[in-house]
Amino acid sequence: MTMKQRVNWPGSVKRGLEMGAGIADREYDNIQQIQDQAKEILEELLAVANMQEGDLLVVGCSSSEIAGRGIGSFSGEDIGKAMAESILSILRSKGIFLAAQCCEHLNRALIVEKEYALMQRLPVVNVRPVLKAGGSFATAAYEIFDEPVAVEEVRAQAGMDIGSTLIGMHLSPVAVPVRTKRDHIGEAYVVCARTRAKYIGGERAVYQ
DSSP, X not given: OOOOXXXXXXXXXXXXXXXXXXXOSSOOSOHHHHXXXXXXXXXXXXXXXXXXXXXXXXXXXXXXXXTTSOXXXXXXXXXXXXXXXXXXXXXHHHTOEEEEEOOGGGTTOEEEEHHHXXXXXXXXXXXXXXXXXXXHHHHHHHHHSSSEEEESOOOBSEEEEESSOOOGGXXXXXXXXXXXXXXXXXXXXXXXEEEOOOOOSOTTOOOO
């Protein structure tokens, strides 16, 4: 997996990003700050999550919440791109895959690399996220990934929920909260989780 350069949006995608209800009408002023905050939180999560090469991190991200607006009310293309680039730069250096969760309008489907979908034999569905049907983060991930595909379910080994996007449905059991020193990116509250294998047995069982 190699990091692509900053994306120039093709015309077909630009049409899906045209200004409309709930889309940001101005650029966000603190892009570098939110990228630094995302990296700080992610590095702390990875330090305790014990993830291996080939594992999956699921991220739900509301650009509206980062900008201090209600979820889905101020979707920002620039925020989505900044978050996707920041998070992917770290994950790709460690060989960890990203699942970018789409918004409620796509039933919280996920954008992943085709490589990961093939490895896990995940059924692929036919949809392409755009700003108001998928969200800015998933839309940016779709453009940055080498071969993006959409899937409906994953079982990720860890996750970041940026702005109360509800990623729990895509975490492997058992999810364990990770309390990071920083708990906001911009104005969005951030919740992180790692996962562990289930403990089975009873009073005679021995665990690692």
